[in-house]
Amino acid sequence: xxxxxxxxxxxxxxxxxxxxxxxxxxxxxxxxxxxxxxxxxxxxxxxxxxxxxxxxxxxxxxxxxxxxxxxx
Numbered sequence: 001x002x003x004x005x006x007x008x009x010x011x012x013x014x015x016x017x018x019x020x021x022x023x024x025x026x027x028x029x030x031x032x033x034x035x036x037x038x039x040x041x042x043x044x045x046x047x048x049x050x051x052x053x054x055x056x057x058x059x060x061x062x063x064x065x066x067x068x069x070x071x072x
Contacts, residue, residue, distance in 0.1 A: 001059045008047045015040040 019036035026032065054060045 001054055005047065005051065005054075008043060008050070012040055012043055012047070015043065 015036050019033050019040065022030055022032035022036065051060070055062055
């Protein structure tokens with residue numbers, strides 16, 4: 001599961017890079033920039049939903065400073 005999340009994050013970065021490339025190359029006039037940014041947003045939302053489902057199903061365990069119990 002962690003590898004899948006990492007691959008999706010890499011794809012998001014790749015899509016962002018392609019959007020930047022087309023923005024520079026077409027001077028902001030092309031449709032490719034909008035298309036790649038739209039793909040990045042959709043994949044980011046999918047990744048967020050996937051992480052929420054994975055936590056709920058117990059496939060991954062959240063940990064870290066934010067998951068510590070609050071002491072009275």
